[in-house]
Amino acid sequence: MALKPGDSFPNDVIFQHIPWTEEKGDITSCGIPVPYNASKEWADKKVVLFSVPGAFTPTCSVNHVPGYIKNLPQLKEKGVQVVAVLASNDPFVMSAWGKANKVTGDDFLFLSDPDAKFSDSLGWASGGRTGRYAIVIDHGKVTYAQIETKKGAVEVSGAEAVLAHL
Template sequence: MSALKPGDQFPSDVVFSYIPWSEEQEDIKACGIPINYNASKEWADKKVVVFALPGAFTPVCSAAHVPGYIENLPKLRAKGVDVVAVLAYNDAYVMSAWGKANNVQGDDILFLSDPEAKFSKSIGWADEEGRTGRYAIVIDHGKVIYSQRERGKNILEVSKAEAILEAI
Protein backbone atom coordinates (compact mmCIF):
# COMPACT_ATOMS: atom_id res chain seq x y z
CA MET A 1 0.00 0.00 0.00
CA SER A 2 1.18 3.52 -0.67
CA ALA A 3 0.70 6.63 1.46
CA LEU A 4 -2.89 7.51 2.21
CA LYS A 5 -4.15 10.57 0.37
CA PRO A 6 -7.26 12.71 0.79
CA GLY A 7 -10.12 10.91 -0.92
CA ASP A 8 -8.76 7.43 -0.15
CA GLN A 9 -10.75 4.98 1.93
CA PHE A 10 -9.09 4.10 5.22
CA PRO A 11 -7.91 0.47 4.97
CA SER A 12 -10.31 -2.20 6.19
CA ASP A 13 -7.76 -4.28 8.12
CA VAL A 14 -6.00 -1.90 10.52
CA VAL A 15 -5.59 -3.28 14.03
CA PHE A 16 -3.52 -1.65 16.76
CA SER A 17 -2.82 -2.70 20.34
CA TYR A 18 -3.76 -0.74 23.43
CA ILE A 19 -4.67 -0.90 27.09
CA PRO A 20 -8.02 0.74 27.79
CA TRP A 21 -7.92 3.37 30.52
CA SER A 22 -9.73 2.50 33.71
CA GLU A 23 -9.98 4.20 37.06
CA GLU A 24 -8.70 1.05 38.77
CA GLN A 25 -5.58 1.14 36.58
CA GLU A 26 -4.98 4.90 36.61
CA ASP A 27 -1.75 4.71 38.64
CA ILE A 28 1.22 4.89 36.26
CA LYS A 29 2.71 1.75 37.83
CA ALA A 30 -0.48 -0.28 37.28
CA CYS A 31 -0.45 -2.55 34.26
CA GLY A 32 -3.53 -3.43 32.32
CA ILE A 33 -3.87 -6.11 29.70
CA PRO A 34 -3.26 -5.15 26.06
CA ILE A 35 -6.11 -5.83 23.67
CA ASN A 36 -6.55 -5.41 19.95
CA TYR A 37 -8.11 -2.17 18.76
CA ASN A 38 -9.72 -2.64 15.35
CA ALA A 39 -9.32 0.92 14.07
CA SER A 40 -10.99 0.18 10.75
CA LYS A 41 -14.15 -0.96 12.51
CA GLU A 42 -14.07 1.54 15.40
CA TRP A 43 -13.51 4.53 13.12
CA ALA A 44 -15.83 3.58 10.25
CA ASP A 45 -18.62 5.94 11.37
CA LYS A 46 -16.58 8.61 13.14
CA LYS A 47 -14.45 11.65 12.49
CA VAL A 48 -10.96 10.74 13.68
CA VAL A 49 -7.62 12.48 14.06
CA VAL A 50 -4.71 10.09 14.36
CA PHE A 51 -1.26 11.54 14.84
CA ALA A 52 1.81 9.37 14.78
CA LEU A 53 5.25 9.88 16.21
CA PRO A 54 8.56 8.04 16.57
CA GLY A 55 8.28 7.18 20.25
CA ALA A 56 6.78 7.75 23.65
CA PHE A 57 8.76 9.76 26.21
CA THR A 58 10.97 11.35 23.54
CA PRO A 59 11.80 15.09 23.41
CA VAL A 60 9.65 16.55 20.61
CA CYS A 61 6.87 14.03 21.18
CA SER A 62 6.62 14.69 24.92
CA ALA A 63 7.40 18.41 24.96
CA ALA A 64 5.22 19.55 22.06
CA HIS A 65 3.34 16.96 20.00
CA VAL A 66 1.15 15.29 22.64
CA PRO A 67 0.73 18.45 24.79
CA GLY A 68 -0.52 20.33 21.72
CA TYR A 69 -3.30 17.82 21.24
CA ILE A 70 -4.18 17.80 24.93
CA GLU A 71 -4.42 21.60 24.91
CA ASN A 72 -6.45 21.71 21.69
CA LEU A 73 -8.77 18.79 22.44
CA PRO A 74 -11.80 21.06 23.15
CA LYS A 75 -11.28 22.87 19.82
CA LEU A 76 -11.00 19.54 17.96
CA ARG A 77 -14.21 18.32 19.62
CA ALA A 78 -15.92 21.58 18.63
CA LYS A 79 -15.03 20.79 15.02
CA GLY A 80 -16.79 17.44 15.26
CA VAL A 81 -13.83 15.18 15.98
CA ASP A 82 -15.06 12.05 17.77
CA VAL A 83 -11.73 10.30 18.34
CA VAL A 84 -8.18 11.58 18.80
CA ALA A 85 -5.50 8.91 18.82
CA VAL A 86 -1.74 9.00 19.12
CA LEU A 87 0.18 6.19 17.48
CA ALA A 88 3.75 5.00 18.07
CA TYR A 89 5.75 1.81 17.63
CA ASN A 90 6.13 1.42 21.42
CA ASP A 91 4.28 -1.49 23.01
CA ALA A 92 0.86 -1.03 24.62
CA TYR A 93 2.34 -0.95 28.14
CA VAL A 94 4.58 2.01 27.31
CA MET A 95 1.78 3.82 25.48
CA SER A 96 -0.56 3.31 28.44
CA ALA A 97 2.05 4.66 30.87
CA TRP A 98 2.65 7.64 28.58
CA GLY A 99 -1.04 8.48 28.60
CA LYS A 100 -1.06 8.30 32.38
CA ALA A 101 2.10 10.43 32.60
CA ASN A 102 0.25 13.07 30.57
CA ASN A 103 -2.82 12.86 32.85
CA VAL A 104 -5.03 11.71 29.98
CA GLN A 105 -8.05 9.87 31.32
CA GLY A 106 -10.78 7.85 29.70
CA ASP A 107 -10.97 8.05 25.94
CA ASP A 108 -9.92 11.70 25.67
CA ILE A 109 -6.94 10.60 23.59
CA LEU A 110 -6.27 6.98 22.72
CA PHE A 111 -2.63 5.94 23.15
CA LEU A 112 -2.27 3.20 20.53
CA SER A 113 0.63 0.90 19.75
CA ASP A 114 1.63 0.19 16.15
CA PRO A 115 3.61 -3.00 16.87
CA GLU A 116 6.75 -3.15 14.75
CA ALA A 117 5.40 -0.05 12.93
CA LYS A 118 3.32 -2.40 10.79
CA PHE A 119 0.72 0.20 9.80
CA SER A 120 3.27 2.97 9.25
CA LYS A 121 5.38 0.68 7.08
CA SER A 122 2.30 -0.37 5.11
CA ILE A 123 1.70 3.24 4.08
CA GLY A 124 5.40 3.97 3.58
CA TRP A 125 5.61 6.33 6.54
CA ALA A 126 7.98 4.55 8.91
CA ASP A 127 11.14 6.47 9.80
CA GLU A 128 14.73 5.58 8.88
CA GLU A 129 15.02 3.29 11.90
CA GLY A 130 11.85 1.40 10.96
CA ARG A 131 9.75 3.06 13.68
CA THR A 132 6.50 4.92 13.29
CA GLY A 133 7.13 8.17 11.43
CA ARG A 134 5.72 11.57 12.39
CA TYR A 135 2.49 12.24 10.54
CA ALA A 136 -1.22 12.97 10.91
CA ILE A 137 -4.27 11.54 9.21
CA VAL A 138 -7.86 12.73 9.52
CA ILE A 139 -10.55 10.22 8.67
CA ASP A 140 -14.19 11.21 8.26
CA HIS A 141 -16.55 8.22 8.20
CA GLY A 142 -13.98 5.96 6.59
CA LYS A 143 -12.61 8.48 4.09
CA VAL A 144 -9.23 10.16 4.47
CA ILE A 145 -9.66 13.95 4.37
CA TYR A 146 -6.17 14.97 5.51
CA SER A 147 -2.88 13.12 5.36
CA GLN A 148 0.52 14.72 5.85
CA ARG A 149 3.93 13.45 6.84
CA GLU A 150 6.54 15.67 8.44
CA ARG A 151 9.57 16.50 6.28
CA GLY A 152 11.96 15.49 9.06
CA LYS A 153 12.12 13.49 12.26
CA ASN A 154 12.14 16.35 14.79
CA ILE A 155 10.02 18.76 12.79
CA LEU A 156 6.52 19.54 13.97
CA GLU A 157 4.53 21.42 11.34
CA VAL A 158 1.90 19.45 9.41
CA SER A 159 1.08 16.90 12.13
CA LYS A 160 0.61 19.27 15.07
CA ALA A 161 -2.86 19.96 16.46
CA GLU A 162 -2.89 23.53 15.19
CA ALA A 163 -2.30 22.36 11.60
CA ILE A 164 -5.16 19.89 11.91
CA LEU A 165 -7.47 22.59 13.27
CA GLU A 166 -6.67 24.79 10.27
CA ALA A 167 -7.21 21.92 7.83
CA ILE A 168 -10.59 20.79 9.13
Protein backbone atom coordinates (compact mmCIF):
# COMPACT_ATOMS: atom_id res chain seq x y z
CA MET A 1 0.00 0.00 0.00
CA ALA A 2 1.37 3.41 -0.99
CA LEU A 3 2.49 5.79 1.73
CA LYS A 4 0.77 9.12 2.16
CA PRO A 5 1.28 12.16 4.39
CA GLY A 6 0.37 11.36 7.98
CA ASP A 7 1.35 7.68 7.72
CA SER A 8 4.06 6.25 9.91
CA PHE A 9 7.12 5.05 8.05
CA PRO A 10 7.08 1.22 8.27
CA ASN A 11 9.10 -0.24 11.14
CA ASP A 12 10.67 -3.10 9.19
CA VAL A 13 12.45 -1.39 6.28
CA ILE A 14 15.95 -2.73 5.69
CA PHE A 15 17.99 -1.82 2.63
CA GLN A 16 21.51 -2.83 1.60
CA HIS A 17 24.32 -0.29 1.79
CA ILE A 18 28.08 -0.01 1.40
CA PRO A 19 29.23 2.81 3.68
CA TRP A 20 31.64 5.26 2.05
CA THR A 21 35.13 5.26 3.48
CA GLU A 22 38.18 7.17 2.32
CA GLU A 23 40.26 4.01 1.96
CA LYS A 24 37.57 2.53 -0.32
CA GLY A 25 36.79 5.86 -2.01
CA ASP A 26 38.06 4.91 -5.45
CA ILE A 27 35.33 3.77 -7.84
CA THR A 28 37.15 0.47 -8.45
CA SER A 29 37.34 -0.32 -4.72
CA CYS A 30 34.64 -2.48 -3.23
CA GLY A 31 33.38 -2.25 0.29
CA ILE A 32 31.29 -4.86 2.04
CA PRO A 33 27.49 -4.56 1.87
CA VAL A 34 25.73 -4.24 5.19
CA PRO A 35 22.06 -4.15 6.11
CA TYR A 36 20.80 -0.61 6.59
CA ASN A 37 17.83 -0.50 8.96
CA ALA A 38 16.14 2.63 7.61
CA SER A 39 13.28 2.40 10.11
CA LYS A 40 15.70 2.53 13.04
CA GLU A 41 18.24 4.95 11.50
CA TRP A 42 15.58 7.46 10.46
CA ALA A 43 13.25 7.22 13.46
CA ASP A 44 14.52 10.51 14.93
CA LYS A 45 15.63 12.30 11.75
CA LYS A 46 14.24 14.32 8.89
CA VAL A 47 14.95 12.35 5.72
CA VAL A 48 14.37 12.66 2.00
CA LEU A 49 14.22 9.27 0.30
CA PHE A 50 13.98 9.32 -3.46
CA SER A 51 13.87 6.33 -5.72
CA VAL A 52 14.98 5.80 -9.29
CA PRO A 53 14.44 2.93 -11.75
CA GLY A 54 18.16 2.29 -12.11
CA ALA A 55 21.63 3.53 -11.34
CA PHE A 56 23.59 5.03 -14.23
CA THR A 57 20.46 5.34 -16.38
CA PRO A 58 19.97 8.56 -18.41
CA THR A 59 17.23 10.44 -16.51
CA CYS A 60 18.52 9.24 -13.15
CA SER A 61 22.14 10.21 -13.83
CA VAL A 62 21.59 13.42 -15.78
CA ASN A 63 18.63 14.92 -13.95
CA HIS A 64 17.45 13.19 -10.78
CA VAL A 65 20.61 12.58 -8.70
CA PRO A 66 22.39 15.79 -9.82
CA GLY A 67 19.35 17.83 -8.74
CA TYR A 68 19.66 16.49 -5.21
CA ILE A 69 23.44 16.96 -5.13
CA LYS A 70 23.05 20.57 -6.28
CA ASN A 71 20.27 21.27 -3.77
CA LEU A 72 21.82 19.47 -0.80
CA PRO A 73 22.68 22.76 0.98
CA GLN A 74 19.09 24.02 0.59
CA LEU A 75 17.71 20.71 1.85
CA LYS A 76 20.03 20.94 4.88
CA GLU A 77 18.79 24.50 5.52
CA LYS A 78 15.26 23.04 5.70
CA GLY A 79 16.38 20.61 8.40
CA VAL A 80 16.95 17.52 6.27
CA GLN A 81 19.59 15.38 7.92
CA VAL A 82 19.79 12.53 5.41
CA VAL A 83 19.16 12.33 1.68
CA ALA A 84 18.99 8.80 0.30
CA VAL A 85 18.63 7.56 -3.25
CA LEU A 86 17.19 4.09 -3.70
CA ALA A 87 17.27 1.67 -6.63
CA SER A 88 16.93 -2.06 -7.08
CA ASN A 89 20.54 -2.31 -8.29
CA ASP A 90 22.85 -4.31 -6.07
CA PRO A 91 24.78 -2.43 -3.35
CA PHE A 92 28.06 -2.58 -5.32
CA VAL A 93 26.49 -0.71 -8.24
CA MET A 94 24.89 1.82 -5.88
CA SER A 95 28.24 2.37 -4.15
CA ALA A 96 29.99 2.90 -7.48
CA TRP A 97 27.24 5.31 -8.55
CA GLY A 98 27.81 7.38 -5.42
CA LYS A 99 31.55 7.43 -6.10
CA ALA A 100 30.98 8.38 -9.75
CA ASN A 101 28.97 11.35 -8.46
CA LYS A 102 31.72 12.24 -5.97
CA VAL A 103 29.36 11.85 -3.02
CA THR A 104 31.09 11.13 0.28
CA GLY A 105 29.98 10.83 3.87
CA ASP A 106 26.73 9.65 5.41
CA ASP A 107 24.38 12.56 4.75
CA PHE A 108 23.72 11.40 1.15
CA LEU A 109 23.26 7.63 0.90
CA PHE A 110 23.12 5.34 -2.12
CA LEU A 111 20.93 2.43 -0.99
CA SER A 112 19.91 -0.83 -2.61
CA ASP A 113 16.32 -2.13 -2.50
CA PRO A 114 17.03 -5.77 -3.42
CA ASP A 115 14.39 -7.16 -5.77
CA ALA A 116 12.53 -3.84 -5.26
CA LYS A 117 11.01 -5.40 -2.13
CA PHE A 118 10.27 -2.11 -0.34
CA SER A 119 9.08 -0.33 -3.47
CA ASP A 120 6.89 -3.30 -4.38
CA SER A 121 5.32 -3.21 -0.89
CA LEU A 122 4.20 0.34 -1.72
CA GLY A 123 2.93 -0.65 -5.14
CA TRP A 124 5.67 1.59 -6.57
CA ALA A 125 7.73 -0.98 -8.47
CA SER A 126 7.46 -2.50 -11.91
CA GLY A 127 9.19 -5.52 -13.37
CA GLY A 128 11.50 -5.92 -10.39
CA ARG A 129 12.68 -2.29 -10.60
CA THR A 130 11.97 0.53 -8.21
CA GLY A 131 9.70 3.31 -9.41
CA ARG A 132 10.63 6.98 -9.54
CA TYR A 133 9.29 8.57 -6.37
CA ALA A 134 10.11 10.73 -3.36
CA ILE A 135 9.17 10.38 0.30
CA VAL A 136 9.90 12.83 3.10
CA ILE A 137 10.04 11.25 6.55
CA ASP A 138 10.11 13.53 9.59
CA HIS A 139 10.86 11.66 12.81
CA GLY A 140 9.03 8.55 11.64
CA LYS A 141 6.08 10.31 10.00
CA VAL A 142 5.60 10.65 6.25
CA THR A 143 5.03 14.29 5.29
CA TYR A 144 5.33 13.92 1.50
CA ALA A 145 5.03 10.94 -0.83
CA GLN A 146 4.68 11.18 -4.59
CA ILE A 147 5.40 8.87 -7.52
CA GLU A 148 6.05 9.95 -11.08
CA THR A 149 3.35 8.83 -13.49
CA LYS A 150 5.03 9.87 -16.74
CA LYS A 151 7.97 7.85 -18.04
CA GLY A 152 11.26 9.75 -17.72
CA ALA A 153 9.65 12.66 -15.85
CA VAL A 154 11.15 14.20 -12.72
CA GLU A 155 8.34 16.48 -11.65
CA VAL A 156 7.07 15.37 -8.23
CA SER A 157 10.13 13.39 -7.12
CA GLY A 158 12.91 15.87 -7.89
CA ALA A 159 14.75 18.03 -5.39
CA GLU A 160 12.90 21.21 -6.39
CA ALA A 161 9.48 19.60 -5.84
CA VAL A 162 10.56 18.18 -2.49
CA LEU A 163 12.04 21.54 -1.40
CA ALA A 164 8.71 23.20 -2.16
CA HIS A 165 7.02 20.84 0.32
CA LEU A 166 9.48 21.17 3.22
